[in-house]
Amino acid sequence: MANTPKVFIDGEVGTTGLQIRERLIGRADLQLISIDPDKRKDPVARAEMLNAADAVILCLPDDAAKEAVGLIENPLVKVIDASTAYRTNADWIYGFPELDKEQRKKIAASKRISNPGCYATGAIALTRPLVSAGLLSSDLPVSFNAVSGYTGGGKAMIAEFEDETSPNYTKAAYRIYGLSLTHKHVPEIQKHGGLLSRPIFTPAVGRYAQGMLVELPLHLGLLEGSCSLGDIHAALAAHYKGEAFVEVASLDEAKSLATLDPEGLNGTNRLKLFVFGSDTSGQARLVALLDNLGKGASGAAVQNLNLALGLDEKAGL
Numbered sequence: 001m002a003n004t005p006k007v008f009i010d011g012e013v014g015t016t017g018l019q020i021r022e023r024l025i026g027r028a029d030l031q032l033i034s035i036d037p038d039k040r041k042d043p044v045a046r047a048e049m050l051n052a053a054d055a056v057i058l059c060l061p062d063d064a065a066k067e068a069v070g071l072i073e074n075p076l077v078k079v080i081d082a083s084t085a086y087r088t089n090a091d092w093i094y095g096f097p098e099l100d101k102e103q104r105k106k107i108a109a110s111k112r113i114s115n116p117g118c119y120a121t122g123a124i125a126l127t128r129p130l131v132s133a134g135l136l137s138s139d140l141p142v143s144f145n146a147v148s149g150y151t152g153g154g155k156a157m158i159a160e161f162e163d164e165t166s167p168n169y170t171k172a173a174y175r176i177y178g179l180s181l182t183h184k185h186v187p188e189i190q191k192h193g194g195l196l197s198r199p200i201f202t203p204a205v206g207r208y209a210q211g212m213l214v215e216l217p218l219h220l221g222l223l224e225g226s227c228s229l230g231d232i233h234a235a236l237a238a239h240y241k242g243e244a245f246v247e248v249a250s251l252d253e254a255k256s257l258a259t260l261d262p263e264g265l266n267g268t269n270r271l272k273l274f275v276f277g278s279d280t281s282g283q284a285r286l287v288a289l290l291d292n293l294g295k296g297a298s299g300a301a302v303q304n305l306n307l308a309l310g311l312d313e314k315a316g317l
């Protein structure tokens with residue numbers, strides 16, 4: 001234990017931080033170091049922890065994440081940031097190991113890793129392989145629709161849905177948002193999805209805690225060549241072949257389903273992709289299913305931590 005790497009979670013008692021802690025606690029290949037709870041927002045105490053660790057995971061709002069990065073003076077510290085702050089910053093490596101053949105190696109070699117947004121994980125997972133395979137032209141305008149459980153909005157949104165004394169308490173069963181089409185995940189979806197044209201993103205949140213669906217509807221006639229559902233499926237299946245956490249449902253499985261439950265992968269670091277639709281109608285409905293707090297946040301952060309520290313990528317997951 002004495003020589004195992006030290007890991008500090010800044011924001012350990014937040015929604016994402018707590019779930020990361022659960023995945024790390026009890027592991028023999030690393031040691032968690034924690035801040036005195038009374039000093040968890042004290043920059044001096046945080047700086048001490050941030051510089052004493054081999055790796056830190058930032059589970060903070062964007063401003064506090066930037067502040068934390070500024071407090072790090074030890075050049076050896078590896079940072080995994082769960083916030084939006086650095087996801088399109090060229091000096092940071094995007095923490096989606098399954099992005100392409102090189103990404104896993106880049107994460108393992110990097111000291112600055114930005115953990116993807118939950119919706120972005122699903123959207124990029126569907127898009128990038130199709131752009132790389134030449135089926136989806138990078139300048140084709142596309143739209144993503146999505147629904148998330150309310151834990152996606154952290155402690156504040158959990159209170160909105162669960163705490164009747166909260167000033168923003170809501171009884172809404174389902175609500176759409178991001179109405180100005182400026183959701184914070186759009187830039188990372190565009191950049192890492194390989195898209196030249198800014199995508200439209202239409203998110204929604206439902207009255208359930210956790211789990212999400214991200215959809216990419218496509219007109220087959222707008223894709224390159226005479227593209228079929230089988231071609232789309234083959235490109236996705238080839239891209240993710242051998243991946244432990246990303247699975248592409250067979251066309252037969254997709255055909256057998258009449259509905260899809262956003263809570264289907266809760267508690268896991270898995271991401272499952274589906275190709276629905278019909279060649280006859282010339283329309284496809286691609287869907288990514290994931291846990292917003294699993295592969296969409298805490299699971300992905302642990303996967304990136306494992307890679308960055310040279311540990312078993314699947315440990316704790």
Ligand SMILES: NC(=O)C1=CN([C@@H]2O[C@H](COP(=O)(O)OP(=O)(O)OC[C@H]3O[C@@H](n4cnc5c(N)ncnc54)[C@H](OP(=O)(O)O)[C@@H]3O)[C@@H](O)[C@H]2O)C=CC1
Nearest residue numbers: 011013014015016041059060064082083151152154155297
């Ligand atoms: N929830 C999700 O599904 C996902 C979240 N993320 C990202 O992860 C990050 C954390 O989100 P989430 O866990 O949901 O948010 P929460 O609001 O649940 O947790 C954030 C935590 O950070 C603490 N905090 C705020 N400011 C400071 C500070 N200056 N110093 C130390 N601690 C501070 C908060 O303290 P206090 O308890 O006092 O409020 C809180 O405990 C965000 O950037 C979010 O965008 C990424 C992907 C998915």
Ligand SMILES: CC(=O)N[C@@H](CCC(=O)OP(=O)(O)O)C(=O)O
Nearest residue numbers: 082083117118119148152153205
């Ligand atoms: C339901 C809900 O509100 N979800 C959050 C996104 C959660 C996520 O991925 O987080 P970050 O990009 O903040 O890291 C939102 O739309 O702002």
